[in-house]
Every structure is written in C-alpha cells, then in structure tokens.
Amino acid sequence: MANVKRSPWLLHYDGSSCNGCDIEVLASLTPVYDAERFGVMNTGDPMQADIFLITGGVNTQNKDTVKQLYDQMPRPKVVVAVGVCACTGGIFKDCYNILGGADTVIPVDIYVPGCAARPQAIIDGIVQAVELFEQRSKEHDEMVRNQKKGSEVA
Amino acid sequence: MAEVIHPEEQLLEIDVDQLLTKAMELKKAGFRLSQACAAYVNEKFELSYSFADDKTYQYTTLRVVIDTDTEVPSITDIVPPAVFYENEMKELFGVKIKMINLDYENRFYRIETETPFGPKEAAASEEKKEEA
C-alpha cells in the first residue's frame, strides 16, 4: 500500500466576501481550470473535508459558523484563506461589522492574495495545501503509531 | 434609436403624519416601492421613500425629516415589501418605527454595534451608562 496517497477533499465557505473570490473558487473547480486534476474534490460536508477554503473576512455573525466548520473537520486539516479579505479584511477592514481576516478566529496555513484572487493563484494555494496536508498526514500517522506503541508498552 | 423615457425625478417633502396618506395615494396611482432609506444629517433623520412607476418610469421620493426621537408609523400595512427597508432603518439608524408587520426587533442583520449609522453621541452615552 506504499503507493496509495490520500485525496484531500475541499470545503468552501463564503465568509463576508463580495462574491468575487467565491465565484473564482468555483471557476477553478470547473473544467477550464480544473483543480480536481490535483487529486482534490469539492464537498459540502465539513465532517468529510480536509482542506478548508475560506473567502471573505470574518464578521460578528459568521465567526461562530466559521469556528464550528473548522472544529467539525477531522484532523489533520489545512486552512487556505482565499483573497485579500480573508487574509487581512482587505478593503472592508474599517467597516464596523468586520473583525478582520480569517486568522482572527481560526489558524490559517496558506494565504492566497488577490482581489478577486485569480484561479491560477487559487490553484497554487490548493497545490500547496495538498503538499502540506500530505506532510501533516504523515506526522499524524507517526503520532498515532507512537501512541499505540506507548499503550502497548504500558 | 431607442426611445428614452426619463421624466424628472420628484422629491416631495412631507410631514410625518402625511406619510401614510401620501404612500396610499402613490400606491393607488400604480406605483411600486422602489426603495426606502434613512440618512442622519445635521442631527436629524431624513427618511426617503422612493416609489417608481414601471410604465412611465416616473420616480417619486417622499422625504420626511424628523428629530431622532420622533416616532414614525410603518407603511408596511399599505406597502408590504417595505418590511425589510424599515427593519434596516430601525436597526442601522435607530429610527423609531412602530407597528412593522414583521418586526425583527433589531435582529435583522444581527450586528453587535448598536445603530452604527445613527447618532454617535447617543450611542456613546449609552456605552458610558453600561460602564457605570
């Protein structure tokens, strides 16, 4: 089973984005850009997702939703902030209802810049996320193995 | 060449108590509610209710200028789609609108900041009260 690799699934959530990045995330999954050729798949279920794509800043109402979606994802997980609003709050940073980028509520691993982020940039982010996911899975497997060993010794 | 239909926009300044009758008149004349919004200018609220006619493209705005503590009757009984606009005014500006058909009780946008567009001093004094 040495050749078997994991195929990470994507979960996309729209924070308070203007739609531009959302549409580009969708566009990068459709055949013209086809991010699925890198072995990822789009899913709507957080319980089965490995990579969390978040677009738009976090506002007072959706911060709990974002946190909940993140918590529902199984470990290991990777978070990609797509677009400048998800990175820092962007042009809406000064608005009264915006708390800031996605990293104000959940840990973000990869930041994809752009307003709106281009499909090429989003795909680059996804590819980096896949690599990071691979690495984290190995670490996770190692950890589980060590735990098992530890329990056997005890 | 397309025919351009663009009658001059009308802006009618009216008193609060004329609002319902004027809204009724416009509705009977075949207008639909196009938008309603508030503005906080010179320590007074300026409410604009715009009505549009789809046949003549006439655009008529009813303008009500009131003090911040004046109560405004809801026009939702006459013009049902006004409900979201009125909830918005109430939540974002703190305009005192009474008898809205479907009152979200300031939970329409569910924001944490109280009346972000409304009078700043009032909000500040409320904060002080809370602190005290």
Add this chain to the structure above:
Amino acid sequence: MGKRSVIPFGPQHPVLPEPIHIDLVIEDEKIVEAIPSVGFIHRGLESLVDRRDYNQMTYVVERTCGICSFQHGMGYCEAMEHVFGAEIPNRAKYLRTIWAELGRMHSHLLWLGLLADGFGYENLFYQCWRVREKVLDLQEMTSGGRLIFSVNKVGGVIKDIDKEKLDIILSTITEVEAELKVIKDTFLLDYSVQSRLQGVGIVTKEQAHDLGACGPFARASGIKTDMRKLGYGAYPDLDFEPIVSATGDSYARCYCRIMEIFQSIDLLRQAIAKIPDENELFTPVKGNPEGEYFMRVEQPRGEAVYYVKASGKPYLDRFRVRTPTFANLPGLCEMLKDTQLSDVGLLVLTIDPCISCTER
C-alpha cells in the same frame, strides 16, 4: 390539516455558494410561510463614506458584489456625475455600455450554470461555465481584471478599448452566440428541464407589482420595465426592447435571462459599430460634490438604486445602494408559499439571489 413544523434552510446550502438563511414553516411537504434572515455577509460598507472620499468610494462600491462589480461602479459614478452636473465624453459612455453588457452576459451564464446544477444537470452547468470563461477572457483582455475591473472614475473611465480588441470582442461573441444556441435549446426544449421549471413558483403580474419586484424577475411576470430605457450610458443610441414573458413561472425567468444574453450580444454589436472615435475618456470634475441624486441602473439582477448625498465636502454625507435582490426578497417569500419543500432550493435560485449585494 397536517402538523406544522419549521425547517431551516441554509446558511450553508449546496445550491448556493453564498449563505442565506430562510425559516420555512411547512405543513407536511407544503410551505406555508417563509421568513428570511440575513446578516451573514453584512459588512456595512455604506459606513465607509466617513473615511473614504468620493473618488475612493468608487473602489469600495465596486466591491459590493464581485459579479456585477462593473455596474456597481458605473451606477455610483453616474450618480456622482449627476451631482457634479458633469457630462462625460461619448466614448466613455460607449465603453461603459460595452463593459456593462459583457458583465450581464457573464452574470446570466453564471446563473444558468447554477440553475442547471440546482436541478441536477451537472454537464449543462459545466457547459455554461465553459462558455462564460470566454466572456471573462474578454473582460480580462479589455480591463485587466477578470471580475473586478476598477476602470470607472467619477467623470468617465480610465482605460480605452482599442480597435483590435473591439474586433476580438466581435469575433468572440459570435462564437459564444453559436454555443449559446445549443445551450438555449437544452434549457428551453429539454423535457426533463421543462418538467422541473414549468408551472413551478408562479408569480402573477399583480403580485410582482405589489411586492416591488424588479429586473428579470418582474419581466418574467409580464411587467415591461427596463431601467436601460432611462437613457444612461450609450443606451439612447442603441435599439432594444425589454424581454418579457407572461407566465411568471420558473421557466419564464429562465427564458428571460437566456434571451437577455442574446440581447446583450446584439447590444454589444450595435455599440461597437457606433462607438465614436475620440481621445477624451473622462471629463475632470472640480471641487467638492454638493447635492443629492437617486440613480437607477439596470443590473443583471434588476434595478439597482444608488443614492448619494453630499454637502460640499470630499466625504459624502450618505451613500446608499439598494440592490435588486433586496427588492426581490419579498417576492421570493411570496413565491415559496404553497410550493413543495423539494423545490425550495431551485426556487431560491430563480430570483438569481446575490446575497453579498443584499447585505452589503
């Protein structure tokens, strides 16, 4: 009478990329009442007028929505130009019209794709989005941005489209037209598509009028209204008639939007044929704005209203945008009554909701 219960719809729902929440009161499988609640994307961008002057606001307004971004910027600039009393150069008017119609094409194609996905026709979804990419390529070629162009400026536009690029637009829209004819037949003639759309979610002309509906949603119910008739941009020079359907069901709304893409192609051809050869792209505006204006623009989703109020300062007193989805929400709630629970996802789609516009 069955037992009543409340089912929440959203905020994360597979048919929509955006979060909207609707509480559906149902009796067995039938919807009795629908109460929407918004606020997941509320940013409060109108409040930025205190910190951004009227020129900087153009870029904020463009980011109200990433789909009809250009038309938002255009509506705001036209409103400001009315306040300044500035007449913009003719070429700028034509350029705005060209970008606006490209935007309408890509928005409607996007919607058709989502609709196809909504009734489970994934192939058709991908086909629509494949054709849409050609329009996006045109937008990128002419403005530098795929979705958000930032080419508007109070007083005109900042970029020109030269002759070569206009020719590329003409040849590309001819390709798009040919592919669209195939897609159109699938949407309008396919038996299984018809069975999902015909007779579902009927809104009568009277209901649409009373509920303040606008845009393709109102036109599908037989209200002949199109804000482009007000004569902004280059529309006074172009020949077109609003596309109207009488039945008011989901099929009619689909029909109106498909035919509007063909109308946009036609308008683009007319505009490119008539575009005047000028060097001026904008009229400089002087001083600070003073006055107020309500500007109405026909966006892909319907009538958008921009209200600006200024009192001689570089910062506006009030900026307000009423977007088409906000006006169509009451119509949606009425439409959902007496429909089946399984149709809700599709029916929400048929008003072409743009939640980030609605909540701003």
